[in-house]
Amino acid sequence: MRQTTSAVTAQCVPCRFSIVDEDGCVVKLVLLAHVLGGSLWFGAHVYVEGLMAAASRTGDPETMMTVGLKVGKTNNRLMPLAGVVTGVFGVWLVLGSSYFFEMTFVTIGFVVVLLGLALGVFYFKPKFEDVESLVAENGLTDPDAIKKMKSLNSIGHVMTLLVSIAMIAMVLKPGL
Incomplete structure (x- = not known):
């Protein structure tokens, strides 16, 4: 079992799951891939929030649906x-360092990745396909399509909040 460290950064330990450099530390490219994946995921959520907020402010259902x-x-x-890249490289970092899955910030990140992927596959994708079908059949102003799009936006707000919490946890590392 790995020991926790009170330092802000984990000490690197050799691990059979990691790419190691001459010092035995996990290569910084793994961390870079994890950070870039998380940044892309977070940034995409914030960008979508901005686009949808601007579309909603117009008060025009057609504009909201077109943008949506x-x-x-x-x-x-x-x-x-972005979620898969973040999760895979995050797990790789845990397996190749003195971090472990019981650490609060690692658990938060892991749960958010799993929840985000599950919501994407089992909620967002099927519901969005329903909206596309309704719009193809009945047009942009179909009441059912608008209702489902609003539902997608509401759950999207929750997902943005969760990804934001994960990003904050990764930076502040509570429990370390």
């Missing part, structure tokens, strides 16, 4: 990839 459909298509490609 464009954003949704990009989200279905980008968010799962």
Whole structure:
């Protein structure tokens, strides 16, 4: 069992799961990939929030739906990839360092990644496909499509909050 350290950064220990440099530390590229994945995921959520807020302020359901459909298509490609990159490289960092899964900030990050991926696969993607179908059949102002789009936005707000909490936890590292 690995020991915790009171330092802000974990001490590197050789691990069979890690790419190690001459000092036995996890290569900084793994950390960079994790940070870039998390930044992309967080940034995409914040950007979507801004786009959807601007579309909602117009008060025009057609504008909201047009923006929502464009954003949704990009989200279905980008968010799962960013979540997987963040999660895979985060797990790799834990396995290749003195961090461990029982640490508060690691647990928060891991739970958010799992929840985000589950919501993406089992909620956002199917519900967005429903919205696309309704719009194709009935047009942008279909009441059911608008209702489902608003539901997607509401859960999107929750996901943005969770990703924000994970980012804060990664920076502040509570419990370390």
